[in-house]
Amino acid sequence: MSKLIITRMDIHGVPCTVAALSEEERIVEIRLESDQEKSILGNIYTGQVENIASNIQAAFVQIEPGKRCYYSLAEAQRAVFSAGRKGNGPLRPGDELLVQVSRDAMKGKLPALTSNLNFTGRYLVLTTGDKKFGLSSKLALEDRHRLSGWLKEEAERPDKEFGIIVRTNAADASKEEILKELEWLKGRYHKAVVQGRNRTCFSLVLETEPFYVAAVRDAYGRDLDEIITDVPEIGEMIRGYLEEISPELKEKLRFYQDKLLPLYKLYRVETALDAIQKEKVWLNSGGFLVIQQTEAFVSIDV
Structure with missing residues (x-):
């Protein structure tokens, strides 16, 4: 225990x-x-495109006045724009869209944003970017069949607005627990994506x-x-x-x-x-790891 x-x-x-x-x-x-220093990782905002940097295939998006974030132009293919956006043209300065923080600021790097909005529960994850149904590869075959059957109706809806990923934890859950969490996650999705389209610029749509x-x-x-x-x-x-x-x-x-x-x-x-702050970490086998933080990466020697 x-x-x-x-x-x-x-x-x-x-x-x-x-x-x-x-x-x-x-x-x-x-x-x-x-x-x-509170983390903003996972927060969803109504951001505004400040400028486009075509040479690095990126845009800089503000999530609050003066707080710039990095946004890859590849993300724009699945962008969820605010209700004021008309047409499906390329991303432009001034556009307002829903974004989620996928990486906190670190070592001089700006926070990173994604348009693939994720809503995570104990058993399931809803995603707006990929609207497919997927299961954790760690689930046993019989668990995959059972869970797929429980979620078949939701997964096969032709008008579904999000994808569903079944986490490994779901193997021990009952049908009631799975469906209850699905409804809870759908409520968070509705609050962020449906209602969030009408929020004012720089709003924290979902913390x-x-x-x-x-x-x-x-x-x-x-x-x-x-x-x-x-x-x-x-x-x-x-x-x-x-x-x-x-x-x-x-x-x-x-x-x-x-x-x-x-x-x-x-x-x-x-x-x-x-x-955990020591460089040398002993293993049960008698060997050890040496973990060193460099400026560019973490070095691990066995």
Whole structure:
């Protein structure tokens, strides 16, 4: 069984929110985000084309005044324009369209945008760019047949507006759970794509869930025993998410209140963070990896 620990702590003097997945008393996965620099990854905006750079086959799109992002012209083939756009001509400066952040800004590079809007759940992903039906290659053949049958009606609709990808987690889901999540994702799609076409320029059409909610979504298919946090507002947000998606899992959420022993010390999250920052990583076989960050890439030696 596993536990998901969500807490706040200082890392090198920077306040951060940390989500750590613990299995058999070991930290096996850590996600963190600085409280000073919130990620916009996955957010959907009504952006405006600032200019076209034909020499690099790209456009620069603003998602808020002064915030420029990189947008490949190849994405324009599946662009979802605002209601004010007339015709299907090439992309022009001043055009307004729905875009999703596919990469945060990093090392001087602008955030990257896509027109393939994705709506991710525990079992399914809806996509606007590719309107096909697909299943994870990790699903067993019998699971693929069963899941395809459950979603056949939706997948074969001639007027469908989005594609459906079935995630590996769906292997353990019931038909009721799959169809319930499909309706929830369709609601998010409608809010972003249908209603979003009429939003004003630079609107945040749909804000992605916080990374710790995504950690809950991705973890509770792994025999999750408990979700533990010592941050009241995070506990309330996770409770609200579970009430909407999986009410039966609310009983696994626990609020930790011991002020003498911080949550991150109880589960040795600090020790795990120190370990993953070392260049040398020992393997169970006795070998080790040397991981070094260079300016252009990450080098891994075995």
